[in-house]
């Protein structure tokens with residue numbers, strides 16, 4: 001049976017990323033050795049890092065003065081590295097969910113980390129607006145896409161202090177203005193590569209301003225100086241990231257990707273609104289293009305398990321909602337083909353006919 005992969009993360013990757021990476025694991029660049037058994041400092045692998053950095057810069061139109069790093073530790077280590085490197089006394093956080101909270105918790109270890117606004121009281125079903133960012137904070141931290149709740153900040157917001165963004169689950173899903181950010185980071189396993197690598201886009205001028213000593217491995221300057229090769233980096237995931245970046249470029253770049261993402265999301269959100277059995281869970285203007293959450297309408301609550309089974313029998317994978325939201329979540333990352341969304345919509349229509 002055909003599988004439609006709506007997993008929230010690790011999640012679907014372009015078929016070409018999987019095939020090219022599998023090929024390189026068997027025989028890298030025709031050298032008769034696996035990608036996994038060569039030096040990360042070899043000329044062939046250096047070329048992989050260079051091309052991945054260049055494509056990242058090209059696709060996102062990253063301005064001069066910024067560097068792209070590939071590190072270990074996941075987005076979760078960035079929760080700590082960001083304040084370690086950038087927060088002298090005070091920082092500000094927008095609380096839009098579990099991941100934002102985890103980031104805030106780490107910052108509190110380094111000084112006064114303030115929550116400027118939160119949508120916790122409504123189980124994070126919207127993005128807070130009309131808050132004010134303290135101008136004496138060293139930075140303002142946001143989570144652009146809230147993977148669990150299905151909300152997303154769709155624009156590059158203005159901030160009077162350096163803007164730091166966790167973009168784990170929506171990086172490269174739309175063109176953006178990187179110059180509005182001081183630092184962007186994320187785990188690769190949602191929209192870019194196999195798990196194990198973390199991307200960091202950093203404005204170099206922000207570094208070197210805090211007075212505390214920073215352990216070598218946690219200091220961005222270490223990795224900047226060594227071009228992400230201070231120690232052995234996650235070689236296979238970086239290779240996977242390069243293949244996804246090539247795929248994005250071959251499709252026509254992020255404007256094309258954004259159009260495809262808007263189309264896919266509209267198909268599913270329209271069906272959620274039309275279908276009497278289902279309803280959405282978040283404020284319409286904040287609906288995520290990457291993680292689409294929905295529940296059974298009150299009148300049909302008892303059908304939840306039945307729909308889950310019905311959809312699973314038709315090849316839908318990974319659509320169970322996060323336990324803190326319930327219901328369903330379809331993750332529609334870049335690599336998810338439109339036909340998968342159509343298959344899920346058909347499934348919802350068919351289920352409605354039965355009831």
Ligand SMILES: *Cc1c(COP(=O)(O)O)cnc(C)c1O
Pocket residue numbers: 009073074075076077099143145146147166167168169186187188190
């Ligand atoms: C998945 C996720 C994380 C955690 O990433 P790890 O790489 O597992 O540390 C952090 N933030 C967001 C928004 C996520 O979706």
